[in-house]
Amino acid sequence: MGPHPAVADVRRAVREALADVREDALVLAACSGGADSLALAAALAFEAPRLRLRAGLLTVDHRLQPGSAQRARTVADLATELRLTPAEVLTVTVGTEGGPEAAARDARYAALAEAADRLGAETVLLGHTRDDQAETVLLGLARGSGPRSLSGMAATAGRYRRPLLHLPRSTTVAACQAQGLSPWDDPHNADPRYTRVRVRHKVLPLLEAELGPGVADALARTAALAREDADALDEWADTAYDACTYDACATAEPVTGGPVRLTVAELERLPSAVRRRVLRRAAITAGTPSGALSATHVLAVDRLVTHWRGQKAVNLPGGLSALRRNGLLTFTTPG
Template sequence: MREEFGSGAAGGAAAGAGERGPVVVALSGGADSLALAAAAAYVGERDGFAAAAVVVDHGLQAGSDRVAERAASQARGLGLEPVLVRRVAVRESSEAGGPEAAARDARYAALARAAREIGAAVILTAHTRDDQAEQVLLGIARGSGARSLSGVPPRRELGDGLVVLRPFVRADPSITRAVTEAACREAGLDAWRDPQNADPAFARARVRASVLPLLERELGPGVAAALARTADLAREDAEAFDAMVAEQIEEIVEHAEAGIAVSVAALAANPAALRHRIIRRVAEAEFGRELSREHTLAIAALVTHWRGQGPVEVPGITVSRAGGRIEFARRTGSPRRRRGCADGDRAEGGGARGVAGTPEAMEE
């Protein structure tokens, strides 16, 4: 299995290695990341690039330091060099999206720092087809659209020339959790089983332990593979839309005295899918805000259902129609209370944030 697994799973790592420096394996000590470490070591030796490992100890469980050292020891045994252990402090905040998101943010920050210290441009993570299927189901439950349904992205830019690659997500044949566990047994690797992965307090754990097995029993085998294919299709669609939106924005967005303005006629000429994406892109790119579906529709109504209504207040932005333009302006302080709104939070659609901000919404 070793040659087949290594070639199919981690061969993509070579594309980011070589003259750009070594690759870094994000290692937790679980079966997935140990299998990736073994594959990266094998392909690196074969193709002539260096593979390092970084173990991030979040300190959230008793004995996490021992788990980290055990993972590091096995990485050294595989021939990865250097192998670094980094302990992080996970600080949950109201904007972080919960403990899972806070831990993920701390983890990626530590990985990025270690990669730059090593001189690596590529970080490899061990998300499998099963992770992809779970992510799609969570996206369906949130009703978050095509971008959420596209699951865990195979590639993620971190800035400063650093990129995260997930070779198992794109592997053919598919790399599943069963495959990584079998690979670890064959290689004599002692994989750690994270108890939080079976904790029903987490939605992802419930999907893994109950929902997916139920679907496989009731609908037949192959559900996970079908969900992963759905992610691939949704990602292709989302990327195509993103390209269209980027082209549109170059033509129809202009600077206004108070912020950004978009042509009403141009927005009206687009189908709803593009119009809504343009609105969300403006809010994110210019103001750093992610709009809910409700916020987006309220702004779009200034184009499609214009009856002279006043400004729309969304988190951090006031959006109004002035002549033939929709104007986005940064807002400070609470929105003006209007008849029909119980309070400022409601005027901003505050209730919608509770779903979009869950940890599962931000898993990567």
């Protein structure tokens, strides 16, 4: 007999995600011990030898709960049973910037990146599922975000790959049960103080009850379509940015932290979706922190192009401003 259908689905997803990875490369599974990442780690342990890859595991101790160090060590010990090596516990300090969820995420990704660099890993697998994708889309809708945010998480982003984005969470739970794996249920995943938890346990079930089953799947499909559109607009905006940049070195990649000048006449020719991407890139290149630059900031700068009445400069995060003068839109530090 073959494996349980859920086990087969997870293994197939991992196998397909790693099909283009070179032989003997090191692939790491980021594993919290929850059902999603545990099923992912087990699938990697099974598939890696067949693909002639080396496979290891990383688990992050956020130190936010009593006993977190022991739980992280348990996950690392399980990696040894699965023959995943190296297996490391990454201990982090979680800050406060952006709120608890964002701070924990930033600390986690920083630790994963450092470990991947140090170990020479080519790829890090993340256990996000279709349900996580649906939650991400709903959170983007609630923030009034644009297509890039609504496109959710990418299946591949640099060294990171998310093989399970098309699978529901129920599949990873079933895969763990079929293999005798005991996932850890993080209490934070049931804490209503966290926005994502409320979306998971209240909003999505309500939508399913009122609109019928399949809402999570539909949201995930929406994310995929939005990502295709956003990628096309971003590519257009990259070309437009070079055409709008006033400096002689317009075609060279600017060094972040210096003044950026854009030609207003060129900006006026662009569709708003492309123009606003150009403006956002200009602000970030000039030194505005990307995480602090909101759609409101970009719209205010956009009005310097579309509704010019001689208004003053627009203040931007990071102590910068955008000022229109003599046909140029300049992003710089006032002084």
